[in-house]
Each structure stands twice: as C-alpha cells, then as structure tokens.
Amino acid sequence: MTRPLRIVLALAAALWPAALAAQDVRLPVWPGSVRFLVLGDGGTGERAQHEVAAQMARYRQRFPFTFALMLGDNIYGRERPQDFAKKFERPYKALLDAQVRFHAALGNHDDPNQRYYKPYNLGGKRYRTFKEGHVRFYVIDSNYLDPEQVRWLESELKSSDSDWKIAYFHHPLYTTAWRGPEVELRAVLEPLFVKYGVDVVFAGHEHVYERFKPQRGIHHFTVGGAAKLRRGDTRRGPLTAATFDTDRSFLLVEVVEDYMYFQAISRTGAVVDEGVIARRREGREAARALPAPAPAAAAPR
Amino acid sequence: MSLTRRRRAFALLGGWSVLLGVGAACGEEERREAERANPTTAVFADFARRVNDYAALRRRLTDSIGELDPTRSQAEIAARATALGTAIIAARPRAKPGDIFTPEVAAVLATLIREEHRRRSEPVQETRDDQQEEVPDFTPQVNALYPTSYPLATFPPTLLPLLPPLPEALEYRMVGDYLILRDVEANLVVDLMPGALPAGGGSS
Numbered sequence: 001m002t003r004p005l006r007i008v009l010a011l012a013a014a015l016w017p018a019a020l021a022a023q024d025v026r027l028p029v030w031p032g033s034v035r036f037l038v039l040g041d042g043g044t045g046e047r048a049q050h051e052v053a054a055q056m057a058r059y060r061q062r063f064p065f066t067f068a069l070m071l072g073d074n075i076y077g078r079e080r081p082q083d084f085a086k087k088f089e090r091p092y093k094a095l096l097d098a099q100v101r102f103h104a105a106l107g108n109h110d111d112p113n114q115r116y117y118k119p120y121n122l123g124g125k126r127y128r129t130f131k132e133g134h135v136r137f138y139v140i141d142s143n144y145l146d147p148e149q150v151r152w153l154e155s156e157l158k159s160s161d162s163d164w165k166i167a168y169f170h171h172p173l174y175t176t177a178w179r180g181p182e183v184e185l186r187a188v189l190e191p192l193f194v195k196y197g198v199d200v201v202f203a204g205h206e207h208v209y210e211r212f213k214p215q216r217g218i219h220h221f222t223v224g225g226a227a228k229l230r231r232g233d234t235r236r237g238p239l240t241a242a243t244f245d246t247d248r249s250f251l252l253v254e255v256v257e258d259y260m261y262f263q264a265i266s267r268t269g270a271v272v273d274e275g276v277i278a279r280r281r282e283g284r285e286a287a288r289a290l291p292a293p294a295p296a297a298a299a300p301r
Numbered sequence: 302m303s304l305t306r307r308r309r310a311f312a313l314l315g316g317w318s319v320l321l322g323v324g325a326a327c328g329e330e331e332r333r334e335a336e337r338a339n340p341t342t343a344v345f346a347d348f349a350r351r352v353n354d355y356a357a358l359r360r361r362l363t364d365s366i367g368e369l370d371p372t373r374s375q376a377e378i379a380a381r382a383t384a385l386g387t388a389i390i391a392a393r394p395r396a397k398p399g400d401i402f403t404p405e406v407a408a409v410l411a412t413l414i415r416e417e418h419r420r421r422s423e424p425v426q427e428t429r430d431d432q433q434e435e436v437p438d439f440t441p442q443v444n445a446l447y448p449t450s451y452p453l454a455t456f457p458p459t460l461l462p463l464l465p466p467l468p469e470a471l472e473y474r475m476v477g478d479y480l481i482l483r484d485v486e487a488n489l490v491v492d493l494m495p496g497a498l499p500a501g502g503g504s505s
Contacts, residue, residue, distance in 0.1 A: 077450045078449060078450045079375075079379075079449055079450075080375075080379065081374075081375040081376040081379060083375075084375040108432070108435065108452045108453055108454070108455055109452045111449065111488065112485050112486075113378050113379075113382055113485075113486060113488070115371075116369050116370070116371050116372060116378045117371070117372070117373075117375060117378060118371045118372055118373045119373060122371070123371055124369070124370065124371050142455065143453060143455045143456070144455070144456050144461075144472055145456075145458035145461065146458075146461050146462075146466075146472075147461065147462045147466070148466075150458075171455060179428075179431045180424070180427070180428060180431070181428075182428060182455075183422075183424050183425055183428055184421075184425050184428060184429075184457055184458050184459050185458055187458075187459060188458050188459065
C-alpha cells in the first residue's frame, strides 16, 4: 500500500464515525413542525465551543431548526465587544448566517445588559415570552426572581392558550450535579408551572446533560455542556431518566402537534439520548391531580 | 428562635406590610400616623425616599445620555453603560456607604435577613453558599464598578419579597457578607451594607 493511500485510509477511518454520527438524525423532520436547538453555558470562545458549534451546524443540514434557546452563561469572563465576537458571533457564524434566531436567557456569568444585544432577542428585558407555532416559550431570569417577575410569569402563564408551554432559564430545579438543585427557585416556580400546565423545563448551569422522569407532570432537562464540561458529575438516582457527562453536548427538539421529539448530541456527533414526550391531552387540570412532588433529585455532598 | 427575636421579626415584617399598604392606599396623614405607630415603617419610608431621590437623579442623567434600544453593537451598549456610570459618579462625588442603607435601615435589614436565613432549611442554605462561592473574593466599594468579569451571585428568591421594593434600575445583590445596591445598567455599586450575612454565608 502506498503511503498517500495509507494516509487517505487513515483519515477516512478517523473521520468516518463522526461523519456517520453527524447524519444520525432520528427526529421526524415533519413539514411545518417547530424545530429548535437547545444549548447552555456555551460562551467560552475556546476550542470545545467551536467543535460543538460545528456539530450543531452539521446537524442542521439534516435537521433544519430555525431558532435556538440559549440557557445562560452566554458570555464567560469579560464582555467587551471583541468578547461577543469571540464567544458568540464567530463560533455560531454558520448558524447566524443561516438566519437561526437565538433566544437567550441570562446566566449568573452574564451582564444583565446583554438584554440590549439584539442577536439575543431579549428586547431589552430580563424576562420575556414568545411563541413559535403552537408552542409558547417563557424566558425567565433565574438570577433575580423578584416579585414583579413572578407576578408577570403567573399572568402570562394564566392568559396563554398555547398547546405547549415550555419554560427555560439558567438554574436547574432538578439536577444531580455537584451544586445541586435550586430548591428555592423550585419552591417559587414549580407551583406555578404545575398550576398552569408547563410541559417542559430547560436549564443549564451544570456542565452536563441530564433528563429527569416527569416531576409533578413536568419534564426537566439540564443542557449545560455546550462548551464547559464537568466530567463524571452526574449520579443516576431514582428520578434520573438519562445522563451524559463524558463530553460536551446539546439538544435538538422537534414539536409535532401533541408530541415533542428530542435528541441529545455529543461534541463528536454521537446521539447520547433520545425520546418523545406526549403533551398532557387532558388539559391543564391533569397536572393538578398528580401526586405530591417527588423528593429533590439526589442531593450533592 | 427566641420569643423576643420572633416578635422583632414579626414587627419588622408587619411594619413593612403596613408601609406597603399605607403608601399605596392612604393619604399623607394616614402614612404619618402609621410611621408614628411603628418605627420600622418610618425607617423604610426614609429608605424609600432615598431610593427615590437616587432614581430621580438617574432619570435626569438618563435623559441627557439617552435611553438604550436593543442594538447589534456591543460597543454601543458598553459605551452607554460607561457614560451612565461616569455621569452617576460625577453627580454623586461624595457618595459613601450608608447614604441609602442608613444605620437605621441597615439594622432593620440585617435583622430581617438573618431571621429569614435562620428559617431556611439546610439544603437551601447550602444552595446559597454555593452561589456565593462562584463570586471571587473582593470588597465592593461605593461608586465603583462591579467587576465586569465576575459573576453575580443569584439573589435568594424567597428573600427578595421581604425586602423593600426597588425601581427597575436598581437591584440587591450579595457579595460575601455585604448586601449591595447595584445600578443594573451602569453596573455601579450605589451603596453597600457590610455584615448583612453571618460570616461564611447563611449556613453558619
């Protein structure tokens, strides 16, 4: 075997799993469905962020999502104009060029003035709501959950007649990672989510991927590994449905009528979790009839 | 909690509730009467006046600098924050700790915060400690910027409703055992109150 041929074969062997995985879309890609990307804790500007971003762009070729939910810690460290280029605009250039709309939530590393940064679509607000198709999204500022925000949230949840209600913010209400669940936030938010029929909650903060069995009827995901990673930081417990903590990750989601399909992807393009969630067909009252809340997700320490 | 402490905590909370209700619904005479009946009400009324004075000053400065609309230019956002911060510092050159968190206000708030922390379970206090651990050790100063590369500790959401409300431009934050009053858009420490929390956070 000639040397160039050996090099070509070695390269092909090295790239094949990633190339294959990058095409491993198991979502329905149904015409007219609501398709989006979920990523958290991405704003480092480092190599891992670029690798994950490249994987997002590759997946988008087969799964053309139109918008992205950012779960906070959008920019780590300094927030000079050049940092926004380095930690957001350059890594996600392919997605931005493809007109993917980013809808950011604020994390504890984010200057609240990010709400004025137009590409984050916060419209100058710390918290907001928007609708895509038959899905209503609630962007919450979990850093500063003041009474005014809680009143706003309740009013918006109450008045919405959307089929799906999805809330997202930075700090997880359920997690097995080292900092543990945000029990104070849960005490304030979960009763509202249950009362007004929130179906799914996305959070970041912990640099892992986790999915929990429904808690009081609500599906909770932690998607905080778009750049940083706390390797081996999850613990499977009675509430755990799936975890991934050996590499960076992001989530692809498709909502088709009463079903939400999801697929979690690693930095290398491997599918690390997938499934489908059915919306509560019996309406919002069904949630109120569920049993008392389960104990907190396995607490750290 | 001792009976005396419990009474004091209830008195504080009761006073604040009275202030809120009275301020919203009644006239000046009723407000004065409420302040006479409960000294805490008077303390919080004084706090509200000082906060409102700051807000009025800030409005005047904002009028001259201009409001900020969402923009693609991070440079524009940063320049506006700097301009606002500079103008506020220039307008309050002699600002010092205690201008808004007066000793009377600080005493009431410290008691209120400590009592609230004591009522919280261990998991809650651990969560609060974890949030503080992400903030590097630094001493905040009045009229100084909050370091832009430092994270902000999440403010306990069950404590916030117990504190006097603030206009949108201001927020409470914890830095170590300091309670700070922060101008959100200018990223400026407007006032601070040391000793708001027991040393080591809430779980001591």
